[in-house]
Amino acid sequence: MNRYPIWKYIVIVVALVVGFLYTLPNFFGEAPAVQISSAKSSFAVDASLQSKVQEALQSSNLTPTSLSLDVGRSLKVGFDTTENQLKAKELLQKAINANAESPSYVVALNLIPRSPVWLSNLRADPMYLGLDLRGGVHFMLQVDMQAALTKRAESLTGDIRSQLREKNIRHSGILRDGQTIEIDFKDKSAADQAVQAIKEQFLELQTAQETLNGAIKIRATLLPQSAKKIQEQALKQNITTLHNRINELGVSEPVIQQQGLDRIVVQLPGVQDTAKAKDILGRTATLEVRLVDESAEAKSAELSNGLIPFGSERFLDRNGLSVVVKKQVILTGENLTDAQPGFDNQTQEAAVHLTLDAKGARIFRDITRENVGKRMAILLFEKGKGEVVTAPVIRAEIGGGRVQISGHMNSVEANDTALLLRAGSLAAPMEIIEERTIGPSLGAENIAKGFDSVTWGFLAVASFMCVYYLLFGIFSSVALAVNLMLLVAILSMLQATLTLPGMAAMALVLGMAIDANVLINERVREELRNGSAPQTAIHNGYERAWSTILDSNVTTLIAGLALLAFGSGPVRGFAVVHCLGILTSMFSAVFFSRGLVNLWYGQTHRLQKVSIGTVWRPDSGTQAQDNSLTAISKSSR
Amino acid sequence: MEFFKLRRDIPFMRHALAFNAVSLITFLAAVFFLFSKGLHLSVEFTGGTLVEVNFSQSVDLDDIRGRINTLGYSDVQIQNFGSTRDILIRMPIVKGIPSGEQTAKVMDKLKEANASATMRRTEFVGPQVGDELTVDGLKALACVVVGIMIYLAIRFEWKYAVAGVIANLHDVIIILGFFAAFQWEFSLPVLAAVLAVLGYSVNESVVIFDRIRENFKRLRKLQTTAIIDNAITSTMSRTIITHGCTQLMVLSMLLFGGETLHYFALALTIGILFGIYSSVFVAAAIAMWLGIKREDLIKNNSSGADFDPNDPNSGAVV
Numbered sequence: 001m002n003r004y005p006i007w008k009y010i011v012i013v014v015a016l017v018v019g020f021l022y023t024l025p026n027f028f029g030e031a032p033a034v035q036i037s038s039a040k041s042s043f044a045v046d047a048s049l050q051s052k053v054q055e056a057l058q059s060s061n062l063t064p065t066s067l068s069l070d071v072g073r074s075l076k077v078g079f080d081t082t083e084n085q086l087k088a089k090e091l092l093q094k095a096i097n098a099n100a101e102s103p104s105y106v107v108a109l110n111l112i113p114r115s116p117v118w119l120s121n122l123r124a125d126p127m128y129l130g131l132d133l134r135g136g137v138h139f140m141l142q143v144d145m146q147a148a149l150t151k152r153a154e155s156l157t158g159d160i161r162s163q164l165r166e167k168n169i170r171h172s173g174i175l176r177d178g179q180t181i182e183i184d185f186k187d188k189s190a191a192d193q194a195v196q197a198i199k200e201q202f203l204e205l206q207t208a209q210e211t212l213n214g215a216i217k218i219r220a221t222l223l224p225q226s227a228k229k230i231q232e233q234a235l236k237q238n239i240t241t242l243h244n245r246i247n248e249l250g251v252s253e254p255v256i257q258q259q260g261l262d263r264i265v266v267q268l269p270g271v272q273d274t275a276k277a278k279d280i281l282g283r284t285a286t287l288e289v290r291l292v293d294e295s296a297e298a299k300s301a302e303l304s305n306g307l308i309p310f311g312s313e314r315f316l317d318r319n320g321l322s323v324v325v326k327k328q329v330i331l332t333g334e335n336l337t338d339a340q341p342g343f344d345n346q347t348q349e350a351a352v353h354l355t356l357d358a359k360g361a362r363i364f365r366d367i368t369r370e371n372v373g374k375r376m377a378i379l380l381f382e383k384g385k386g387e388v389v390t391a392p393v394i395r396a397e398i399g400g401g402r403v404q405i406s407g408h409m410n411s412v413e414a415n416d417t418a419l420l421l422r423a424g425s426l427a428a429p430m431e432i433i434e435e436r437t438i439g440p441s442l443g444a445e446n447i448a449k450g451f452d453s454v455t456w457g458f459l460a461v462a463s464f465m466c467v468y469y470l471l472f473g474i475f476s477s478v479a480l481a482v483n484l485m486l487l488v489a490i491l492s493m494l495q496a497t498l499t500l501p502g503m504a505a506m507a508l509v510l511g512m513a514i515d516a517n518v519l520i521n522e523r524v525r526e527e528l529r530n531g532s533a534p535q536t537a538i539h540n541g542y543e544r545a546w547s548t549i550l551d552s553n554v555t556t557l558i559a560g561l562a563l564l565a566f567g568s569g570p571v572r573g574f575a576v577v578h579c580l581g582i583l584t585s586m587f588s589a590v591f592f593s594r595g596l597v598n599l600w601y602g603q604t605h606r607l608q609k610v611s612i613g614t615v616w617r618p619d620s621g622t623q624a625q626d627n628s629l630t631a632i633s634k635s636s637r
Numbered sequence: 638m639e640f641f642k643l644r645r646d647i648p649f650m651r652h653a654l655a656f657n658a659v660s661l662i663t664f665l666a667a668v669f670f671l672f673s674k675g676l677h678l679s680v681e682f683t684g685g686t687l688v689e690v691n692f693s694q695s696v697d698l699d700d701i702r703g704r705i706n707t708l709g710y711s712d713v714q715i716q717n718f719g720s721t722r723d724i725l726i727r728m729p730i731v732k733g734i735p736s737g738e739q740t741a742k743v744m745d746k747l748k749e750a751n752a753s754a755t756m757r758r759t760e761f762v763g764p765q766v767g768d769e770l771t772v773d774g775l776k777a778l779a780c781v782v783v784g785i786m787i788y789l790a791i792r793f794e795w796k797y798a799v800a801g802v803i804a805n806l807h808d809v810i811i812i813l814g815f816f817a818a819f820q821w822e823f824s825l826p827v828l829a830a831v832l833a834v835l836g837y838s839v840n841e842s843v844v845i846f847d848r849i850r851e852n853f854k855r856l857r858k859l860q861t862t863a864i865i866d867n868a869i870t871s872t873m874s875r876t877i878i879t880h881g882c883t884q885l886m887v888l889s890m891l892l893f894g895g896e897t898l899h900y901f902a903l904a905l906t907i908g909i910l911f912g913i914y915s916s917v918f919v920a921a922a923i924a925m926w927l928g929i930k931r932e933d934l935i936k937n938n939s940s941g942a943d944f945d946p947n948d949p950n951s952g953a954v955v
Contacts, residue, residue, distance in 0.1 A: 140766070142763070142765070431763070432761070432763070433762070433763030433765055433766050434761065434762050434763060434766050435759070435760070435761040435762075436758070436759070436760045436761075437756070437758060437759040437760075438757075438758050439755070439756060439757045439758060441757070442689075442757045442758055445895070446895075446897065449893055449894050449895040449897070449898065450894070450898075452889075452893035452894075453886075453889050453890040453892075453893045453894045453898065454889075456889040456892070456893055457885060457886035457887075457888075457889035457890065458886075460885040460886075460888075460889060461882045461885050461886060464881075464882065464885065465882070467638065468638050468878070500897055500898065501825075501826045501829060501901070504826070504890060504894065504898050504901055504902075505829075505833075507886045507887075507889065507890055508833065508883070508886060508887070508890075508905065510886060511882055511883035511884075511885065511886030511887065512837060512840075512883055514879065514882045514883070515840065515879040515882070515883070518875050518878045518879045518882065519844070519875055519879070522872075522874055522875040522878070526871070547847065548843065548844050548847045551792060551840075551843045551844075551847060552839075552840035552843045552844060554788055555785050555788060555789075555836050555839040555840055555843060556833075556836040556837055556839075556840060557836070558781060558784035558785050558788060558836060559781045559784075559785075559832050559833055559835055559836025559837075559839075560833070560836065561784075562777045562778075562780035562781045562784065562832065563777055563829055563832055563833070565777070565780065566773040566774070566776045566777035566780065567773070567777065567825075567829065568770070568773065569681075569825065570825050570826055570829070571825050571826070571828065571829045574826065574829040574833075575829070578833060613638055613639065614638055614639040615639075616639045616642050
């Protein structure tokens with residue numbers, strides 16, 4: 001009765017082998033490496049880059065210990081010492097980037113697993129350590145969606161205004177109130193025409209009419225579905241922008257993820273210069289191009305802080321001079337595809353060259369044609385505060401989407417402005433709502449602490465089990481070790497993030513998993529106490545304990561899943577390990593340990609003794625055996 | 638080895654009233670502390686900035702306090718963290734000043750006091766995140782309670798579900814009560830520990846309920862109280878050993894896990910100790926008060942003849 005069919009043993013062996021293979025990479029440690037990835041889509045990471053890197057390294061006598069190319073993503077070059085790693089980084093930065101000002105490749109320091117190639121080919125990688133274990137910075141950013149919607153409404157207001165003008169529909173004023181666009185009309189037919197025009201041209205708007213003292217007011221608002229779309233796009237654009245900005249930082253494995261509807265999580269492992277990281281991320285700038293208000297009132301307002309004309313706003317430029325610009329937005333950062341620092345061909349002044357997308361180019365051409373001789377302002381909004389970056393005079397119609405901004409800039413400023421513009425402007429402002437920095441020494445200490453907790457806890461439990469339950473205790477301890485191995489293997493396979501609470505969960509789950517074996521062993525003892533034959537006792541012990549084990553694991557799993565569903569950050573790391581650990585424990589504590597017991601005892605026909613520690617009987621009054629072995633005179637069934 | 642040489646069933650249920658009184662008193666004390674002192678919530682919940690700094694030699698906290706106070710932030714808490722060379726600074730959110738600036742200013746002051754100051758870790762949490770965490774925490778708690786009740790109700794009967802959940806919620810309140818009474822820091826990992834304990838100590842009740850059900854089938858002549866006594870006595874050994882093993886693990890976390898895991902392990906320790914008490918004495922007693930009966934569990938096989946051998950819960954035929 002205590003025999004497994006051969007397929008069950010096969011399942012066990014397969015699980016052990018797979019578990020062992022995927023646990024293995026965790027033992028090899030990590031080697032210092034240089035990681036090269038593309039900073040711009042036009043520069044590919046391919047074999048030619050690899051040969052270029054090899055040549056450069058050879059010429060300066062640096063021999064990499066490993067070289068792995070992940071085409072299209074990154075090239076990782078491993079070294080034996082951190083000293084060589086640093087040398088190689090500097091060397092490669094120069095060798096593969098023709099222009100240091102705007103690098104084509106990001107060269108970053110990284111760590112790569114030392115595991116042998118055949119393991120890496122199996123996609124067996126070490127566990128992915130969280131920031132609290134490897135050090136780095138974590139940011140959570142909240143995207144201001146209302147601002148994105150307001151901005152969209154503002155630009156729609158401008159669009160409607162020009163559309164009505166084009167169609168010769170007379171209105172008596174267009175205004176944006178929050179996210180609602182209000183258009184006033186004197187007569188009904190014009191209002192109807194306008195509604196028709198809006199329906200045809202602006203599919204994302206819905207309109208409502210109302211009559212007040214003979215005047216007609218149309219209110220246009222964004223349709224809920226298009227508002228949702230705008231928010232989604234804003235979030236996507238912000239993520240892309242952050243990607244670009246972080247590329248400038250040269251981080252090896254940045255994590256930039258959407259969380260919820262309006263949040264972005266950024267994790268920069270290994271980054272220590274948090275000030276710089278935050279500086280670059282925190283430049284939550286949005287870019288807008290508007291016309292400068294050239295009316296006489298505006299001019300006087302600029303000079304004397306007088307009343308600002310209706311429909312205009314006052315901003316300061318970098319030198320603190322005020323500029324009055326119209327509220328209507330011509331272009332936003334969305335239409336900007338590239339910005340590069342450079343020099344003016346004629347004056348040799350520092351300049352920034354902008355490239356616009358097709359829509360932007362068309363709008364820009366129209367605006368510049370209509371406004372030759374007037375000034376145009378490029379505004380940067382950071383945290384709701386706008387600043388005029390530059391307000392050049394439009395000298396001629398600018399077609400083709402290539403724009404040059406020059407004047408009052410030195411080359412450093414040009415470089416800065418270009419970086420800001422190039423890294424893309426954000427579609428909506430963002431605010432840092434959570435920030436965590438973990439120093440590298442703390443990370444290493446946390447690993448050691450987590451590792452110590454698991455090791456000593458494991459040893460203590462295993463030794464107790466072995467002493468108390470003898471051979472069955474050894475089986476239980478082996479099962480517990482298998483549980484740990486499978487858990488590590490699954491975590492490595494899933495590349496789930498392991499955090500310090502995760503390691504705590506590992507220790508805790510081992511402490512809980514032993515419950516199953518205690519239950520089984522106690523049941524087997526009880527069966528023996530009641531006089532069952534050893535084989536029957538083993539069989540019944542496992543069978544009876546099973547339903548209890550299942551029940552108790554389900555309740556623990558309910559708690560684990562709730563944590564997974566509602567937890568964030570450290571709690572989630574805990575919950576993942578906790579849930580996985582419960583699942584692996586069901587396999588190891590019941591299925592696997594039974595396999596061991598069956599293998600050991602199942603073959604014996606007339607089993608006399610089971611080594612499970614003292615089986616004490618109240619009726620006999622004395623201990624059954626002093627040698628802690630149970631002898632039962634009955635033969636097995 | 639055998640720790641538990643119990644000749645006859647211990648009459649736990651005879652003292653059920655006393656046990657319930659004890660747990661009621663502890664429970665009320667915990668509630669009292671929760672309301673009078675409140676939880677000392679970590680930055681994650683309240684929002685604010687936290688900086689952990691390491692010095693090469695031990696530093697005078699008063700000196701540091703004096704220097705930081707010159708910055709003019711209100712309610713700054715400074716304390717040692719693990720050793721006299723590590724300090725932890727907590728600052729509430731200051732409107733208009735970005736967290737990074739706040740941290741940088743504090744670091745400047747600390748470097749003035751002692752040049753060896755190195756920043757080990759900073760944490761900034763905005764106010765909106767804190768509120769969410771509290772709501773999510775409560776949601777998770779509700780989810781666990783409801784989930785476990787439904788499961789127990791399906792697997793056993795509603796009386797067991799109610800008894801199990803009351804017993805274990807009382808553990809949760811007691812853990813929180815300890816944290817309030819001693820003003821230990823209640824952080825996210827502690828919350829995780831509390832919920833894990835909830836799931837874990839329900840195990841305990843499940844094991845005992847399982848045994849009660851089995852006894853109802855097996856020991857037909859016994860009274861309910863005797864059946865409960867027998868169930869508790871016969872699972873006693875397992876209860877203590879299992880909890881002992883889990884506690885060994887937690888103890889190792891307490892000893893080797895450092896400051897970060899300290900309160901986590903502490904919450905687990907309290908949870909495990911009270912978990913034993915509540916599931917053994919409280920859950921069973923409540924189930925008894927609620928009037929569990931043999932008929933509730935074994936309606937179908939009330940006669941011994943139609944015993945189903947495939948039923949995993951069927952008892953042994955003695």
